[in-house]
Amino acid sequence: xxxxxxxxxxxxxxxxxxxxxxxxxxxxxxxxxxxxxxxxxxxxxxxxxxxxxxxxxxxxxxxxxxxxxxxxxxxxxxxxxxxxxxxxxxxxxxxxxxxxxxxxxxxxxxxxxxxxxxxxxxxxxxxxxxxxxxxxxxxxxxxxxxxxxxxxxxxxxxxxxxxxxxxxxxxxxxxxxxxxxxxxxxxxxxxxxxxxxxxxxxxxxxxxxxxxxxxxxxx
Amino acid sequence: xxxxxxxxxxxxxxxxxxxxxxxxxxxxxxxxxxxxxxxxxxxxxxxxxxxxxxxxxxxxxxxxxxxxxxxxxxxxxxxxxxxxxxxxxxxxxxxxxxxxxxxxxxxxxxxxxxxxxxxxxxxxxxxxxxxxxxxxxxxxxxxxxxxxxxxxxxxxxxxxxxxxxxxxxxxxxxxxxxxxxxxxxxxxxxxxxxxxxxxxxxxxxxxxxxxxxxxxxxxxxxxxxxxxxxxxxxxxxxxxxxxxxxxxxxxxxxxxxxxxxxxxxxxxxxxxxxxxxxxxxxxxxxxxxxxxxxxxxxxxxxxxxxxxxxxxxxxxxxxxxxxxxxxxxxxxxxxxxxxxxxxxxxxxxxxxxxxxxxxxxxxxxxxxxxxxxx
Numbered sequence: 357x358x359x360x361x362x363x364x365x366x367x368x369x370x371x372x373x374x375x376x377x378x379x380x381x382x383x384x385x386x387x388x389x390x391x392x393x394x395x396x397x398x399x400x401x402x403x404x405x406x407x408x409x410x411x412x413x414x415x416x417x418x419x420x421x422x423x424x425x426x427x428x429x430x431x432x433x434x435x436x437x438x439x440x441x442x443x444x445x446x447x448x449x450x451x452x453x454x455x456x457x458x459x460x461x462x463x464x465x466x467x468x469x470x471x472x473x474x475x476x477x478x479x480x481x482x483x484x485x486x487x488x489x490x491x492x493x494x495x496x497x498x499x500x501x502x503x504x505x506x507x508x509x510x511x512x513x514x515x516x517x518x519x520x521x522x523x524x525x526x527x528x529x530x531x532x533x534x535x536x537x538x539x540x541x542x543x544x545x546x547x548x549x550x551x552x553x554x555x556x557x558x559x560x561x562x563x564x565x566x567x568x569x570x571x572x573x574x575x
Numbered sequence: 576x577x578x579x580x581x582x583x584x585x586x587x588x589x590x591x592x593x594x595x596x597x598x599x600x601x602x603x604x605x606x607x608x609x610x611x612x613x614x615x616x617x618x619x620x621x622x623x624x625x626x627x628x629x630x631x632x633x634x635x636x637x638x639x640x641x642x643x644x645x646x647x648x649x650x651x652x653x654x655x656x657x658x659x660x661x662x663x664x665x666x667x668x669x670x671x672x673x674x675x676x677x678x679x680x681x682x683x684x685x686x687x688x689x690x691x692x693x694x695x696x697x698x699x700x701x702x703x704x705x706x707x708x709x710x711x712x713x714x715x716x717x718x719x720x721x722x723x724x725x726x727x728x729x730x731x732x733x734x735x736x737x738x739x740x741x742x743x744x745x746x747x748x749x750x751x752x753x754x755x756x757x758x759x760x761x762x763x764x765x766x767x768x769x770x771x772x773x774x775x776x777x778x779x780x781x782x783x784x785x786x787x788x789x790x791x792x793x794x795x796x797x798x799x800x801x802x803x804x805x806x807x808x809x810x811x812x813x814x815x816x817x818x819x820x821x822x823x824x825x826x827x828x829x830x831x832x833x834x835x836x837x838x839x840x841x842x843x844x845x846x847x848x849x850x851x852x853x854x855x856x857x858x859x860x861x862x863x864x865x866x867x868x869x870x871x872x873x874x875x876x877x878x879x880x881x882x883x884x885x886x887x888x889x890x891x892x893x894x895x896x897x898x899x900x901x902x903x904x905x906x907x908x909x910x911x912x913x914x915x916x917x918x919x920x921x922x923x924x925x926x927x928x929x930x931x932x933x934x935x936x937x938x939x940x941x942x943x944x945x946x947x948x949x
Contacts, residue, residue: 371778440801440805444843445843462777463781468781488840488841488880489841491842491880495882528875
């Protein structure tokens with residue numbers, strides 16, 4: 357798959373230019389680049405990117421707000437997050453809001469281009485760090501579920517296989533290595549990882565809806 | 576012992592005010608009793624002397640540099656001298672009639688000065704000297720005179736104690752606000768560094784990582800500095816000491832090992848363990864990572880998992896690994912390797928260590944510590 361339409365959102369001009377140049381050299385089309393979240397949400401529908409490369413820390417609005425705005429204005433857009441600081445709660449919130457990929461800014465060029473390609477193809481891009489966060493989030497949800505008077509909407513759970521796969525991702529194994537170790541196909545491993553994110557997105561949307569309804573009834 | 580920071584300034588002011596107020600009372604006593612004194616004029620001159628000395632001390636003690644032994648000793652000596660002169664101007668008759676000695680409470684001035692300057696002991700010492708002189712000049716111990724001496728001793732001790740407390744509290748407050756200012760400054764720096772330096776370092780690394788030779792080396796160095804700087808500004812430095820059962824976030828302790836070569840994965844919420852347990856576990860992880868670095872180095876991955884009943888830390892590397900029976904062999908030969916050191920630590924914590932390895936495919940260490948019922 358070639359010629360991905362990419363939009364770059366980052367408040368650092370030098371970084372924005374560097375990334376745009378790298379993407380253009382690799383044969384992708386940079387359809388827009390902006391330094392602010394609100395601006396990104398405004399132009400995304402007109403620019404129609406396949407993938408948004410998004411810095412998680414923007415000066416105006418939070419990463420979660422940007423992702424929600426992007427997905428509302430241009431449904432089907434895929435978001436690859438980059439962050440310089442590796443701050444954890446922000447990354448997890450962004451994943452729950454619908455981002456499907458995450459990379460540290462210090463990742464190498466090849467790794468970055470591979471991540472853009474895979475995000476465009478709909479594959480989740482996990483770092484070991486993100487896998488650890490997602491594992492932790494499922495455990496937290498399970499704990500609130502077990503608590504008396506817990507969440508009314510049953511929190512999603514991972515199957516044993518999904519947990520196994522996610523743990524191996526968190527320990528730095530590639531999908532290929534995981535497939536070999538568990539005797540699965542590469543595609544199956546990929547599906548398992550994708551499901552772990554899919555369930556979180558869905559749960560997040562249900563929770564948001566419920567929250568909105570509760571607020572509406574109360575107000 | 577002059578206190579830094581001037582926290583004793585209000586105390587010195589209070590001493591000066593006390594002396595002036597006490598002098599006013601001395602004047603009242605003089606006016607009331609002068610006609611019964613043997614030498615009323617001399618008594619008036621003595622009170623004038625007291626007024627001068629009150630002014631001298633008020634000015635003298637106001638400057639920290641002058642609050643030394645010379646002034647303290649002179650203060651005590653002058654007051655003792657005035658006290659000794661008192662019976663001469665009052666006369667035996669007036670004293671025997673039970674009139675209060677002329678300086679009354681004014682003679683406590685040096686006691687307060689000594690107490691504010693040097694704490695309880697100096698306050699008590701000055702009180703004893705003055706009390707003894709007072710009793711000696713009367714030639715007899717009346718209950719009132721004795722009470723006065725005791726009250727002066729107590730005043731010396733109490734004021735000395737309070738003075739120390741005030742200075743210590745002031746210093747603590749200052750330290751606390753300095754710490755707060757430092758924290759705020761670090762947060763500000765962290766924001767700035769994040770916005771600029773980190774981004775540039777990451778960019779340098781990314782642009783140059785695929786280049787050969789010196790450029791590639793520079794990019795690699797930039798990447799290392801980026802990681803070091805990031806962990807520095809996150810301020811994840813745990814306090815060195817603390818109670819053994821105070822909960823500590825394991826992520827913070829293990830965060831120190833994260834680098835370009837070691838990736839750390841953890842939940843978003845703190846993983847709390849009693850600090851003694853967390854420290855032992857962190858030491859075991861450190862030993863495992865040291866071992867990775869010693870045997871060919873390469874990358875390593877650390878995963879922290881927080882379950883309801885246990886905390887698990889896994890360490891995986893893709894180093895040379897070793898055959899499964901070598902561990903047993905080592906134990907049989909009585910060699911206590913790194914593996915045994917790690918196992919020992921975990922056994923002490925009531926946990927387990929699982930170590931598995933295949934030659935050529937790296938090593939995996941899984942450390943599990945049960946959560947104690949709380």
